[in-house]
Amino acid sequence: MYLLVFAILVGGTDIEVNLASVQSAIPYGEYVSILLGLAALKAALIAMFYQHLKYEPKSLSTWVLVGLVIASLLMSLSFIQLHVGH
Amino acid sequence: MAVSNTQIVFDNLYGIFTDLAVIVGLIVFALMVYLIIRYRDKRSSQDPEDTPRLGRIPLGRGHGRNVLTTVTLSTILLAVLIFTSFAAVDVLFPASEPPATWCYGIPAYNQTQAAGQSCPRLEASGHQFYWTFNYPVPLAKPHPEVGIFRVPVNSTVVLDVTSTDVFHDFGIIEFKIKTDAIPGRTNTIWFVPYHNGTYTIQCFELCGTGHYYMTASLKVMPVADFLSWYHNATVTK
C-alpha cells in the first residue's frame, strides 16, 4: 500500500519535471496551476496515507482540514490584496 | 475657516462620526451608571432568585431577541458610517485622477498641454530628515526645493509622494491629508487650497532619530505671486 503511494508520488514528480521541459508550449498561468495542483495532490497523498490521516478519527482529520482551509484562504486573501492595489 | 477641500471632507465626516459617537457613548454610560446605582447592593438587599451557587453550573440567561435588537441597531448605525466613509473616500480618491487645474503654466507648457500630453508631475520626496519638492520644468532639469512647498491658491494640486531612503509619511496637518512615502513606490494625493498662508507639513512615520524635526512648510500663494516665483526660480535657471 505504501509502495503504491510511493510509486504515485514518484510518478507525479516525473510528470512535473517533464512538464517543465515542455513548459514553453503551455500558457504560463496554466503551467503554474498544474504544477501546484500536482504538488497539492502529492501532499494530500502523503498526509492521508503516510501521516495516516485517512485512518485517524474524524475529529483529527477535520481539525487538520479546517485549519488548512483557513490557512489557504488567508494566504490567498493576502495574495489577492497585493494585486488589486497598484 | 475652510483651508482646503480635503479638510472640509474630513471635518464633515469627523462631525458625523462624533455626533453618533457621543450619542452612543452617552446612552451606554447612562445605562451603566443607572443600572449600577439602581441595583446596587444595599444592606436590605437579598440575592436575586437566580444567583448561581457553588456546586452547580449556572443556567443560561438572556433572550436572543435582545441580542438581535442590538445587532440590528448596530448594523444600521455602522452601515451609515460605512456609506458616509465611502462617499468621503470617493471624493478624496476619485476613480480618475482630477486634472491639475493649473499646469505650472508658462506659454511653453500650454503648448505641451495643447499637444495632448499630460501635465508634468509634481513630486514630494522624503529623505532622512527633510522633504524636497520637485517642480516640473519644461525645458530644464527638475528643480528641487528643500523644505518649502509652494502652491497657488484655489488650484487643484496633484502631488506624487515618494521617498529616497526609508519609510516616511507625508502629512499636511491643517489639510487633514497624508500618504505614506515609500521608497520605490509613488502615492498620489491631491487637494485644493482655499486660503493663502503657511501651513505645516510633517513626517508621520518614525524614520530615525531626526523624525521629530522632519517638517516642511506649505506656502499657499496668490496665483500671480506664485507665477513670478516659479518663473524666477525655475525657468531662468
Added chain:
Amino acid sequence: MSDEIVPARARRWLFTTNHKEVGVLYLVTSLFFFIAAGLLALTFRTQLSVPNNNLLSPDLYNQFVTVHGLLMIFWVLSPFAFGFANYILPLQIGARDLAFPRLNAMSYWFYLFSGVAMIMSFFFGSAPDLGWTLYSPQTSVQYTPSIGLNIGAAALILIVVSITMSSVNFLVTMFKMRAPGMKLRHMPVFPWAILITIFMMLYAFPSFLAAVLLLYVDRAFGTFYFSSIQGGALLWDNVFWFFGHPEVYIVLFPALGLIADVIPTFARRPLYGSKYIIGSMIAAAVISFIVWGHHMFVTGIGVTSTKLYTVTTIAVSLPFDVMVIAMIETLVKARVKLKAASLFALGAVALFVIGGITGVYLASVALDHALRGTYFVVAHFHYIMVGGSIMGLIAGLYYWFPKITGRMYNENLARIHFGMSFVGFNILYFPQFLLLDMPRRIATYSASTGWGPLNFLSTVGGFIFGGAQLLLFLNLFLSQRHGSPSGPNPWDAWTLEWSLPSPPPPHDFDTVPAIAEDGTYHFGNSPGYPNGSRIGNGYAHSHLEGLSPWPIVMAFAAFIFFLGLTIGQPTSPTPVSYKPFWPLIFDGAILGVISLFGYSRERFSVHEESRVESWPFREVPNVKLGIWTFLGAEVIFFGVLIGAYFFVRTNSPTWPAVGTLFTIRNGFAMTLILLTSSLTAIMALVSAKIGSRNGLIASLLGTFGLGIAFLYVKAGEWIELGSSGVFSVANGLPATSYFITTGTHGVHVFAGMCMTVYLLVNTLKGRYLKGDYHAIEHFGLYWHFVDIVWVFLFPLFYLI
C-alpha cells in the same frame, strides 16, 4: 498536609512544573516588566510635557518608546493573562495540571530569558528604536547598524517559541483534560477566552516569527527581503500586520473573558447571554484575521482594497457591541457589589467602549487619512489595552488574590487605587484624542504648534495613574503577609476554583469532580455517579516530585545560543556584517543538546485521568494532538515564507527563467530522495508495530542516510551556486528567497535527522518494539510534513 516535604525555596521555584507555581512566576514577572515599561513611559511623557524639551535625547526617546511598546505588548499583557490561565484555568475545568507540565515551565523560562535579552539590548549599542512596529527599510542594516536590534530580534524569537509551546500545551489541556461532564459549553467565559486566544496565537505568531527571522537574516547575512525596493517596506507591512492585528486581540480577549466572569459574581446573577458572548468572541477572532489592511490605508494599496478593509474593520465592532451590551444587561435586576474587582471590571468596560468607538473612527479610510500616525491612534489603543486589558487583568488580580494567597487584600486601599487609576487614566489619555494633529513618536515639538498644554496635562495624568499602581503593589505585598484569611470562597462565587481551599494544595483536587447532567458538581464516589475518580494518597505528593531542571536549563541554552548569534559586533562598516560570537553559540548548542537528552530521559510522568471530558478528540492521544497542532503553526510559518517569495517575485520586473539557475535534475533527485525517506519512515513505523528490530533499525538508518543524501546534494548545489559569484545571497532577490526558504527547510531536515539518531539509539536498547511505537509515529508525522513542504518548494523554485 503536615507530612508534605517542601523543597528548598530556590530549587522549588527554579525547577517547578506545577501550574500554580508557574502561574505565580508569570504574574510576578509580568508585573516587574509592567513597572519597567511604565517607568520608560513616564520618562518620555515627562520629555513631552513641555515643548523643546531636552530631558531625553531623540535617540534615547526613540528607544524608550519602542521598548515600552514591545515590553508591554509581549512581556506584560499576554504573560499577565497567562499567569491567570496557568493558575486558575486548570482549576476551572477540573484538571490537575496542564497536559505537558515541563513544557509549561519551559515556556516560562523562555519568556523570562527573552525579556532579559530585550532589556540587554539597551546596553549593546542602542535598543530597537523604530517603534514596536519596526517598519522597513529603516530597520535594515544600512539605516540601523547597531546590534541592539539584532538582540531585540533574538528576544522576540525566543518569546515566540515560548508562546508556541504554551499554545500547544493549553490547547491539548483544554480539549483533553476537562473533568467528566465539564462540556465545553459548561466552561466559564475565561477558559473560553483563553481557548480562542490560543487559536489566534497559533495562526498569527508563526507569521511574526517568519517576519522577525527574515529581518534577522537580512541584517546578519545581507539578504534583501526588507531592504529591497521590490520587497521592502510593503512586504514587512503586510507580514507584520497580518500578525499584528490578531495580536492586539490576543492581548485583549483574556481580559474580556475575565471581566465576563467577574461581573456576574459581583452582580449575583448569571451572565446575560453567555453563549452570545462566546459566539461573538469567536466571530471577532475570525474577523480579526481579515482586517489588517487598515494599518495600511495610506500605503497606496488602492481604493478597492481600502474600502474592503473599512467594511471588515467596521464589521468587527459588531461582536464587541454584543459583548458589551450583554455584560451591561447582566446588571439588570441584579445586586451589584462594588468591590475592587467589580469596580475595575466595570471601569474596564466603560473605557473599552470609548476605545472601541474611536476604533471605528480609525476604521474609516477617509478619516484615517488625517488620523494615521497621530496621537488619536495612541489614545485609541491605550483605551483598549490599558483601559480594557490592564484594568481587566487588575480586576482579576483582586478577584483571585484571596484564592492564590489565602488572604484578603485591603478593600478601602483597593478602592482608592481604582479611583486614582480611573481618573488618572482619563487625564492621561483623553487629551491625546484632542492631539489628533500631533504626530506619534516625535521626541519633541515646537511651542508654536500649541501642543504644549494638552501634553502637560497628559503627563500629569500619567503620574497620577502610575503613582496609583504603587497602591496596588503596597496592598498586595502587605496583605499577602498580614491580610486576614479569606477562606475558600470569599466572593460566594460558583466556578470550580472556589471549591478548593485558598491556596489550593499542590495536587489541587483531592478528587476530580464530575459534572452531572443537571449541571451539579459531584466530588468523590457517590451512588449513581461513578464518574468521580478517586485518587489515593500516593498522588498527593507527586507534584512535589514534579521538579525538573531541564526546562530552565533548556531555556538558558537557547538564550545564550541566540545571544551568541546576535551579540557579535559589526566587523566592517560597509557593508555592515556581524561576527557571530562563537563561544556562546557553541555553549548554547551543547547545553541545548544536553538538556534535550536530559529532558527525554527523565522519569517524569503525567498522571492522565482515566475518565475525562474530551470532545471532540476522545480517541486522539494527547501528544499526537499536540504534534498536529504544532504542525498547523508550521504550515503558517512556511506559508508566510513562501508568500514572501511570491511577493518579491511578482514585484520584480525580471526573474531568471526556468532551468537557467537551478539544475532541474538536482531538484528532481532531492525530491526523490525525500519521498523515499518518507517511505522508509513509514516502514520504520510498520516495523515497530510488528516488533521487527532489524526492520526498524534498517528503516531508521535508511531515513537517516537519505536525509544525509538530501543535505549533501543541497550543500553541493549551494556551493556551486554561491561560488559562481553571480548568485550569492547578496545578489538580489532570487538568491535571497531561494537560500532562505530552502535553508529553513534544510534546518528542519537536519532537526529530523537528529531525531532519527535519537530513535536509533533507543531502538538499539530495545525500545519501540513492544507496543510503545508512538515516538516513531510522532517522528513520522513531523518527517512527512517536512517532505510535504519540499513537495511544494520543488516546483516553486525549480520549475517555475
